[in-house]
Amino acid sequence: MKNPEIVLVTGGTGFVGAQCILALLHQGYHVRTTLRSLASKTSVLETLRAGGSTPGDQLEFVEADLTSDHNWDAALHGCTYVLHVASPVSFATPADESAHLKPAVEGTLRVLKSARDAGVKRVVLTSSFGAVGFSHTDRTTETTEADWTDPNLKGLSTYEKSKGLAERAAWEFIKQEGGALELSVINPVAILGPSLGSHTSGSFDIIRHLVDGSLKAVPNIPLNVVDVRDVADLHVRAMTTPAASGQRFIASADGQISMPEIAQLLQQKMPDIAEKVATKTVPDWVVRFASLFNAQAKTGAMFLQVNRRVSNAKAKQLLGWKPLATQEQAIVAAAESLVKYQLIK
Numbered sequence: 001m002k003n004p005e006i007v008l009v010t011g012g013t014g015f016v017g018a019q020c021i022l023a024l025l026h027q028g029y030h031v032r033t034t035l036r037s038l039a040s041k042t043s044v045l046e047t048l049r050a051g052g053s054t055p056g057d058q059l060e061f062v063e064a065d066l067t068s069d070h071n072w073d074a075a076l077h078g079c080t081y082v083l084h085v086a087s088p089v090s091f092a093t094p095a096d097e098s099a100h101l102k103p104a105v106e107g108t109l110r111v112l113k114s115a116r117d118a119g120v121k122r123v124v125l126t127s128s129f130g131a132v133g134f135s136h137t138d139r140t141t142e143t144t145e146a147d148w149t150d151p152n153l154k155g156l157s158t159y160e161k162s163k164g165l166a167e168r169a170a171w172e173f174i175k176q177e178g179g180a181l182e183l184s185v186i187n188p189v190a191i192l193g194p195s196l197g198s199h200t201s202g203s204f205d206i207i208r209h210l211v212d213g214s215l216k217a218v219p220n221i222p223l224n225v226v227d228v229r230d231v232a233d234l235h236v237r238a239m240t241t242p243a244a245s246g247q248r249f250i251a252s253a254d255g256q257i258s259m260p261e262i263a264q265l266l267q268q269k270m271p272d273i274a275e276k277v278a279t280k281t282v283p284d285w286v287v288r289f290a291s292l293f294n295a296q297a298k299t300g301a302m303f304l305q306v307n308r309r310v311s312n313a314k315a316k317q318l319l320g321w322k323p324l325a326t327q328e329q330a331i332v333a334a335a336e337s338l339v340k341y342q343l344i345k
Contacts, residue, residue: 002058003028007239008079008120010034010111011086012044012061015201016126016191019232020083022051025058027236034064034075034086043197050196066107076118081239084111085126087162097158104162105169112173115181122182122245124238127167129189129224130160132250134306142311145187145248159202167248174246184238185248186231189310192330193227195337201228204343207335210263211273212345217280218259222308224252227325227333237319249315253323253330256308262331269332272339 007024011017012033024031025048035041041061048055064071066088076082088103108125115123133143135150149156151164167185174183190203206223209215231251238244257265260281267274315321325333338344 002030004030005080006030006032006078008032008034008075008082010064010066010082010084013040013047013199014085015195015199016188016228016231017083017085018044018047018051018196018199019228020085020235021055021059022048022053023229023232023236024083025053025055030058030060031055032060032062032075032079034062034071036063036065038063047196047199066110067103069110072110072114073118076114076120079115079118080121082111082115082120082123083126083235083239084108084123085235087126087159087166097161100158101162101165104166108166108170109173112170112178112181112183116177116179120181122184122239123170124235125167125170125183125185126235127185127187127248128160128163129187129250129252129310130156131164131167132187132248133310134160136307137305139307139309141307142309143250143307144311145250145314182245184244184246186234186238186251187248188231188251189224189226191228191231191251192225192334193229193325194333195228195341198341198343200334200337200343204334204338206259206262207266207331207338208344210259210266210278211276211335211338213276215278217282218263218278219282220258220260221304222256222258222306223262224256224308224310225327225330226251226253226323227330230321230323230325233324234315234319234321237315237321241319243318247314247318249319249321250310250312251315252310252312253325253327254312255327256310257327257331265328265331266335269328270335270339273335273344276344 007029062075064075136143136147191201234251266277
């Protein structure tokens with residue numbers, strides 16, 4: 001059954017954005033998505049077909065870039081909701097960090113201002129667990145949505161920092177200038193699960209590095225994982241549930257898993273790549289020692305300190321959300337996608 005309400009999804013070419021579009025189309029919404037270039041339209045339609053959807057006139061495209069005011073008023077015209085998934089920052093370490101952080105913050109504010117002026121009811125912003133739990137090191141308590149990562153934390157990647165700064169700016173905007181506009185925020189942990197094409201999330205590097213020879217040994221780092229389909233479902237629930245207004249939600253499957261455990265899982269479940277999987281474990285002290293000399297190791301050392309007792313209770317209680325995929329299922333699905341699309345060397 002078709003829903004007459006229009007939902008704008010920013011970043012339709014993205015790994016999470018595509019799954020959000022699929023979830024919305026499945027529920028009958030009319031979806032509009034922004035692309036930095038309309039030349040990507042064919043790619044988006046191919047991705048959606050891989051996910052089992054041929055949207056026809058239920059989907060429309062608008063060319064708009066987060067770094068420019070051009071076309072955002074047109075993109076938001078008539079929209080009831082916005083899922084702001086797009087981010088202008090990559091996972092790579094930039095030479096000039098400030099040049100990457102500014103567009104992330106300004107892009108989010110640009111969408112919020114245009115949404116407010118267009119009379120949008122609610123924006124759901126895709127933030128990151130990196131904005132929540134990297135400063136919470138007390139393992140006797142759970143990490144919840146009440147926690148915030150210090151943006152000046154040593155070892156924090158530019159991507160995670162950009163997400164945190166953009167989210168802080170979004171909440172401040174709603175408080176000071178938002179008017180009737182509502183805001184909800186999703187804070188996903190490492191996003192895995194099946195890909196609908198060769199475009200994946202940065203978290204897929206966890207799997208890729210375990211099997212492509214770039215890791216000779218596996219650091220004993222604990223992680224939290226969530227399936228991309230569960231992330232999309234959480235976005236849609238946060239979009240429509242009245243109690244979600246003004247709230248942030250951690251998106252995580254239950255429990256935690258270490259990188260050595262991921263390596264063991266891949267060996268057991270993926271016979272085609274089992275012999276390539278790195279198995280030797282790096283002791284914690286080696287990671288900490290290396291962090292004195294190497295920027296990438298500093299990030300690894302920081303991950304060792306993060307409290308991985310992550311609570312997803314708020315999303316379950318307020319939104320009725322339940323992660324349908326386990327961490328193990330999300331990991332195997334991601335590995336299968338890397339093989340399918342020949343993304344592993």
